[in-house]
Amino acid sequence: MGNSAIWHDLKDPNDPELDLLAERFHLHPLHIEDCRHGNQRAKVEDGADYIFVVLKPIHVTGDGEVRVTDLDLFLGQDYLITVQEGECPTVRSYLDQIHAAVTQPRPDQLFYKILDAVVDAYSPPLDWFNETIDSIEEAVLDKPSPVTLQRIFETKRGLIELRRVLSTMRDVASHLQRKETGLIQGDLGPFLRDVYDHLARDMDMVEMQRDLLTGAMDIYLSSVANRTNQVMKVLTVLGTIALPSIVISGIYGMNTKGTPWMNSPHGSEIALGLMVAATVVLLIMLKKFDWL
Amino acid sequence: MGNSAIWHDLKDPNDPELDLLAERFHLHPLHIEDCRHGNQRAKVEDGADYIFVVLKPIHVTGDGEVRVTDLDLFLGQDYLITVQEGECPTVRSYLDQIHAAVTQPRPDQLFYKILDAVVDAYSPPLDWFNETIDSIEEAVLDKPSPVTLQRIFETKRGLIELRRVLSTMRDVASHLQRKETGLIQGDLGPFLRDVYDHLARDMDMVEMQRDLLTGAMDIYLSSVANRTNQVMKVLTVLGTIALPSIVISGIYGMNTKGTPWMNSPHGSEIALGLMVAATVVLLIMLKKFDWL
Amino acid sequence: MGNSAIWHDLKDPNDPELDLLAERFHLHPLHIEDCRHGNQRAKVEDGADYIFVVLKPIHVTGDGEVRVTDLDLFLGQDYLITVQEGECPTVRSYLDQIHAAVTQPRPDQLFYKILDAVVDAYSPPLDWFNETIDSIEEAVLDKPSPVTLQRIFETKRGLIELRRVLSTMRDVASHLQRKETGLIQGDLGPFLRDVYDHLARDMDMVEMQRDLLTGAMDIYLSSVANRTNQVMKVLTVLGTIALPSIVISGIYGMNTKGTPWMNSPHGSEIALGLMVAATVVLLIMLKKFDWL
């Protein structure tokens, strides 16, 4: 009387067993097609005497890519069929744990456990995004560079993807909660609401992360503008210091006659004095009129 | 008993046959006018004893322009009239395939096949946009240029257009699904929902593409600002290296008397040494105070 | 039995005839006030035994300004009163055409004709905006200038105005369509829906134009940033070419002793060679390290 009697756990949508099950439980051809085509939205649909649910497990790969797969479930009166599309190590390990741990024969409880596991598996990606955004925020203020730009870009892509998944999953949870069907017993109500709450909290978090990332982008632009401004100031101060000296030394380098103090034995000292004086006057003016 | 008995497939809205059909099936003059004026929104309208549907087939031309045409359908109890406005090779070839393949006499099934074909034909344009945006993303990070700007602009135009079409088409699918009419039999319900799902997924995709494109635009601006900053730095470093040397060589080029080391046999070496020293000190200061 | 028997067409809200009509048909004082104060939102209101409708005709003047006026209508069982506020040549000419052409005695049909005319008159302004935006798009990519900025600004103003009018007009059309009143007969239903469709399409168009204009603004900013970047590069290359030569010629212009090759008969050639070499090395470095 283990799970195996009621839980048909297919690891591959092309498993011919799916066709046998489809025949046995009168599964709608469109639902079987959905299992095999993959890349569905999360959704709940009524079948003849079962409900068909598509969940979207998520995991983040080592190099920070968000991978979304499909997990299809058929929940009947006395059976549960799960069809895993794509490889998601996180959800596989969760499913294996449920296999090992759960022994009750109620399909709707099994269904809830799996739904809960899929939703719990969203937390590590969300944490990963939190850390990434924190490190981006630091980078844009400290050292804005094209590399940061690229990271903002990729993180944004990931969040857009994640948001899309969460939003449809939340619709699924809301739908399941309100659904009047004999297939899910009443005592699961608070648990389904709990799953919904969890997803709503995750959505809030993703919205907040998107806001922060947009902010980081703005900060990046402002930060670069600020640094350009800084560089310009350095250049202008350099020019301010050098230009009067160049002009004055140029004048005393002319081969014309009659330049004042040209023949004075202190000519060079006078010229150098003029240079220093002109530079100082210019710097004071810049300061005083707040030109920089 | 082929399709031709029930399917009136007009390739030109100005075909006088349309007037004959209008008289025979009591089609409303406003609907006929809609067929002939073109450029309608996708919509579903009730006629006397038929429904009038405007679909919006799409194809992308070789040079990346999104072309939207109209396909008008009149679905009655025992007939289906399709009126193709404008040239859309994709939808034409789909219609021809349906002509060849389908032989059942139910007009509502024919209607569904055509609707499904029009919606399936949205996938190639979406893929084309995906690729375009990927290549734009690369370009803005690598080599932002006015050409990229122009591409962003044109892609945005296309997406705005596409979104408009998808949004009205989704309304049509939703409308058809909820419509209570004897003209569409109940067994088509799941199939119409499938079409709706497809369109909702497409809308999600377009929204995501718009988000990404907006992001690409921001990246463009940031990337250009970054490059200007870079160029400014190069100019400032150049100035930093050259200006002290110019000032010092100017001083030693003066024709005044009393410049120190002027008459020393190592005068030039001393002057060059001063130049190098001044430049090095300046570079160290820039580095130390993090001015660049 | 012409129009004149049922259609009271006032060209001026201050016409004392309006007071006579108000008394005769028991028009509400607030509605008369609305006619005389002008600048209302488009709206539908119920009177004692009539409906009061404010429409917003639009025309674009020669120098591209969007002018909005008011056209007030009182539709009763056996009369139609129109009060034109402000001068709108377009709507006047439409009204005159209707006067000439229409001879049926039904006030609700007259009402529909006028509504349809006002809505048709929105198309020329929309086309004008389309052309304007096209020419702005070209200008921002080719030659961004303050003049373009001013045009973007004014076009945006016009679109904001237009959008406001269309949105309230669409509400009016939707209201009229759903209104259950004996004053508008059922056979006008499809025609009113047609007007609504037309306005919805116009709104779509204006939304799209706003999106495009916002895009054009972003492109403007990016385009200017790009050009500044370009100018900076030119300046930096100029500096790169000139600075080494200035430094080297400065050194050979010093009046010190011991400058190498100073006394060589090929001194100048050597110096020029050094200049060319330094410039070339610098240009190669800029190229190699991708500094520009």
Added chain:
Amino acid sequence: MGNSAIWHDLKDPNDPELDLLAERFHLHPLHIEDCRHGNQRAKVEDGADYIFVVLKPIHVTGDGEVRVTDLDLFLGQDYLITVQEGECPTVRSYLDQIHAAVTQPRPDQLFYKILDAVVDAYSPPLDWFNETIDSIEEAVLDKPSPVTLQRIFETKRGLIELRRVLSTMRDVASHLQRKETGLIQGDLGPFLRDVYDHLARDMDMVEMQRDLLTGAMDIYLSSVANRTNQVMKVLTVLGTIALPSIVISGIYGMNTKGTPWMNSPHGSEIALGLMVAATVVLLIMLKKFDWL
């Protein structure tokens, strides 16, 4: 039988008369507290046998600050209590006018008069914002400066404040219109709808002003970017003209031997010729390759 018999017009919420009235008419302690704490949202609340309404009069001070105060009203079957919080000269003068002019004994008509007066008093601030935005628009195109920036900022603050007030006031008007209570007689219906229309039009106006101000901000940024670009061009052209001359004069200033034409009697003319030629060639190149 004047107004004074039914209208209790308190100019100060701390007037002990309010406590007497509260006891006499059984006013809820929370409502009295609302009167005395001030800074409420505009709202309508039901009391035991009265309705409690908070209105938000507005006036603009001489130096362009938007001041919002509270006006609290208790409308009972045979009494109207108004409590004015804060000083608003505009609303005070309106109330005084109503005191002088109105003599009817119906509290609901008095209530409407006051509501209408408060809403009418929104027009001068809106006109003031219109003028301010017009003058900002001119300033950003002509002479963008930090002063303009500050004005944009303050105007934005004012509009955000104004919008908040209008939006809650509109809710109040909508609420009053739909309210089924014996306290407001049916003949005031069209007048309340008129107030609602007025507020809706004001909201439209504020939304439009916000859009325009956001546009002005964008224009500001673009305009500054444009001017920086212009300044850069001037600097680059200056450099283009001066640098070749400096290089060439530097070369002819070298103390080396073998510079061509050095000893020619037309040496200086040749050198000057070279300078002019180099500058002209450079300017032509800038022009030809569209580098500026």
Added chain:
Amino acid sequence: MGNSAIWHDLKDPNDPELDLLAERFHLHPLHIEDCRHGNQRAKVEDGADYIFVVLKPIHVTGDGEVRVTDLDLFLGQDYLITVQEGECPTVRSYLDQIHAAVTQPRPDQLFYKILDAVVDAYSPPLDWFNETIDSIEEAVLDKPSPVTLQRIFETKRGLIELRRVLSTMRDVASHLQRKETGLIQGDLGPFLRDVYDHLARDMDMVEMQRDLLTGAMDIYLSSVANRTNQVMKVLTVLGTIALPSIVISGIYGMNTKGTPWMNSPHGSEIALGLMVAATVVLLIMLKKFDWL
């Protein structure tokens, strides 16, 4: 008959007393889990014969960080359990005050007092944000710097967090107000609406603060752009003054023959005159053609 008979005030969710209470009052295990896991959304949930409410007290720490904790409440017919998670000194002191002051035995009144206290405690953080934004606004106009950028960033984070809390708290208040349950008596209705109003006003305030902060960000960018423009102008004017002098002195420094006035006894004066003249002409041109 004090509060202690009906109010079970747990300061730590891990207090084993909670388990005893859970058993005694049949609290749902999911609710106990919510208490112990913390970091919930504010929410209202129905238990068997009680309602479970999560509130979110807020306080700002000395260094301007917004801290959000959880306060869980179980409201039964004749008991109230509060479970405080995390340390929030503000809410603790409020709770202690209620302990001291309140002596009535009605749990729903106690519940309202606590809810009201939590909501009142939002005002100091809001005031703190108001002051922070005021000081940021001044800083961006006066002295935009990376430090300001960082402050904008952190304030934005805080506001996003605060908004999230307020929005869920408002849902709770709205939920409680509409809830039909025997646990909250009717006379608390106006008081709950008052709490709702308070939260709505707070939300308005946070929205306004977000708008202002976004505006401050834009001003920052514009202000930096403006300053860069200013710096560029200074540099260009410097160049304008120096370059003609450098060119002319360079020419008179050439060792060639035939330079005009070279041998004139007033040569230097002539050369200096030329320098001044060239500079003046250039400055006049810049002014006249509005190049800067």
